[in-house]
Amino acid sequence: MPSAKIAPSILSSDFSQLAVECKRMVEDGADWLHMGHVLADVMDGHFVPNITIGAPIIKSVRKHVDTFLDCHLMVTDPDKWVEDFAKAGASMYTFHIEAAGEDSKALIDKIHEHGMRAGVAVKPKTPIETVFPIADVMDMCLVMTVEPGFGGQKFMEKCIEKVKVLREKFPNLDIEVDGGLGLDNIDIAANAGANVIVAGTSIFGSPNPADTISKLRASVETAQAQK
Ligand SMILES: O=C(CO)[C@@H](O)[C@H](O)COP(=O)(O)O
Numbered sequence: 438m439p440s441a442k443i444a445p446s447i448l449s450s451d452f453s454q455l456a457v458e459c460k461r462m463v464e465d466g467a468d469w470l471h472m473g474h475v476l477a478d479v480m481d482g483h484f485v486p487n488i489t490i491g492a493p494i495i496k497s498v499r500k501h502v503d504t505f506l507d508c509h510l511m512v513t514d515p516d517k518w519v520e521d522f523a524k525a526g527a528s529m530y531t532f533h534i535e536a537a538g539e540d541s542k543a544l545i546d547k548i549h550e551h552g553m554r555a556g557v558a559v560k561p562k563t564p565i566e567t568v569f570p571i572a573d574v575m576d577m578c579l580v581m582t583v584e585p586g587f588g589g590q591k592f593m594e595k596c597i598e599k600v601k602v603l604r605e606k607f608p609n610l611d612i613e614v615d616g617g618l619g620l621d622n623i624d625i626a627a628n629a630g631a632n633v634i635v636a637g638t639s640i641f642g643s644p645n646p647a648d649t650i651s652k653l654r655a656s657v658e659t660a661q662a663q664k
């Protein structure tokens with residue numbers, strides 16, 4: 438079973454202090470930093486109704502931390518940004534299967550050629566079976582537990598069934614959950630087999646982020662020990 442990793446989502450950070458916020462999370466025990474990217478695509482409209490940050494910000498953050506940068510691309514044309522993110526210092530490039538469709542396998546190859554790990558994200562309404570044909574080439578599956586676009590939304594428990602199905606079929610795969618996760622629902626995700634936990638609001642909004650990170654990790658490790 439792959440190890441537990443806690444990835445605070447910088448979407449919930451103070452963007453005016455981004456490097457300081459990232460360093461604070463690393464000092465508080467974060468394994469990865471989850472960098473959500475929602476870019477406007479002027480040709481196609483938006484994948485989600487929000488715009489946040491892109492590769493230039495990753496490049497700036499990379500100067501301050503050597504932590505694993507887990508980049509979640511919520512964009513209509515994920516193929517377009519691979520080179521920029523690789524050059525900027527991204528560690529993982531996770532794209533949405535809804536955006537890449539039939540081109541997913543070729544996109545994973547391209548991400549690998551650019552020296553990054555490849556993650557594949559699925560929105561709440563997308564059946565998990567859509568990733569099965571590429572499961573042997575992807576490095577991680579991101580199961581969204583909210584509709585992508587914003588931090589601070591309510592956890593959708595029904596998405597956890599997908600985590601169970603994936604874990605059963607792919608015991609060694611990194612399975613990431615993202616959206617509405619915190620100490621009140623982490624056990625549900627951990628018991629289903631998720632090992633990479635994204636948490637924005639619950640970590641950045643905690644009076645003691647180090648304690649929250651440590652409790653989230655303990656939940657995953659306890660669930661893994663019981664399997
Ligand atoms: O990808 C996304 C939202 O689309 C996330 O990574 C959020 O940033 C998670 O934030 P919380 O739901 O934990 O506040």
Ligand SMILES: [Fe+2]
Binds near residue numbers: 471472473509615
């Ligand atoms: Fe995310």
